[in-house]
Amino acid sequence: MFAAFKWEAYFEAFPTILMAFTKTIGISLLALVLALILGVIFGLMSVSRSTVLRAINRVYVEMIQNVPLLLQVFVMYAVFPLIGIKLSTFLIGVIAIGIYHGAYISEVVRSGISSIPEGQFEAAKSQGFSYIQTMSLVILPQAISIIMPPLAVQAANLIKNTSIMALVAGGELMYATNSFANSTSYYGPAYVVAAILYFILCFPLSRLALHLEQNRGRRRVKRKEYYNPAMTEFDEDMKNAVAEEGVSTWESSSRG
């Protein structure tokens, strides 16, 4: 399966694979930008006072979360041309995956904002901050450390999900890998290298998520050190803080 001649053939085709890999990176980056924009906008809508905005957000999130991504891609690929919308597979990737992960990121943003105590909103309101000031100066800077770890996880998921573009001849890493494998039947090298390439992109993000998560825990514990002069209390708090950080941080706390 891993005979040397197969590797030779693979490395001859490797420039094509690398081109496809850059396409995967391109789709990922642009889709991530789109997902972040949608995620923040819809995340803010989900915590707004307006029932209309909240309902719009709910419809978006529920639709995306309950319909397979692949189906959304197929619709853009096969149905949109029938109504006169012709998109390149690259654009379909960016838009479909961006919209898809935008919904998940909006949930991440929502739970980040909801974890900020109500008192922070009240203090800001009592000091006369506008909505935008309240969010940008008081709430989001606090929510960001809660949002970041699951956001990094989302970014890694997004990259992996670009592989479904292979099913609509997307020309990215998975597609190029598959066509090489199918046309030569040298599956071994093709899939091993593709796995390594995806891993190279996603592993740092997963590590980052873990690192951010742990950092948050440590920072909180450290601050508590000043707070409680009594050592016994400190020990108790440290245990609590660590226990709290152990489980999924951004869901555990909710607005008071």
Add this chain to the structure above:
Amino acid sequence: MILLENVRKNFAEVQALKGVNLKIETGEKVVIIGPSGSGKSQLIRCINGLERPTSGTVKIDDILVTSKKVDHRAIAKKCAMVFQSYNLYPHMTVLKNVTLAPIKVLGIDEDQAEADAYQYLERVGLADKIDKYPSQLSGGQQQRVAIARALNMHPEIMLLDEPTAALDPEMVKEVLDVIKSLAERDMTVVMVTHEMALAREAADRVIFMVNGQIEEQGTPEQVFDHTQNPRMLDFLSKIL
């Protein structure tokens, strides 16, 4: 002047305020007391628009606080609030906490806001803590920062909702001392508290609330020493 007319606040099952009428003159020091759930917080939070009454009107001078289109910036320029749970901004240093709103809301330039902040922090005895974060301070220190933050808005009115209720007993005094010094200024002060000694010492008027209504009000002597109201007597016997 603060004016509340027939203010009602209903939640699904609870009537938190049942038609409160109240007029507070400029410079007056008012202390609100009453049993838990009697609507003290709701009342004080209606004054600066943190709560919107179900019906009735609240005015601060010429600002109609209960208007749907009210500008919270305009309210904040007149009226600052101190919360039971401090509500300092945990991601900012003490100095930032105290200067943020003056700079961003009042438009005071940074140097001036910091100079003012320093002066108020000195007054509350925390000038050496300007670079600390709230979580590095004790509860009493945090509450004093919160008072400095409120003062640095240069308000005409200070609202305080049980400012010492969350504090450990040994920290209550340091905060009460700061509040007492507030009372000596010509600011209007409206405070919910269970500190009867402070009410007696610093209040011009004590308001006793029961069940979403003002049950009795008067000078501290009238309310504490000469009341005939059985509910007031009952409340006093429990709290003293």
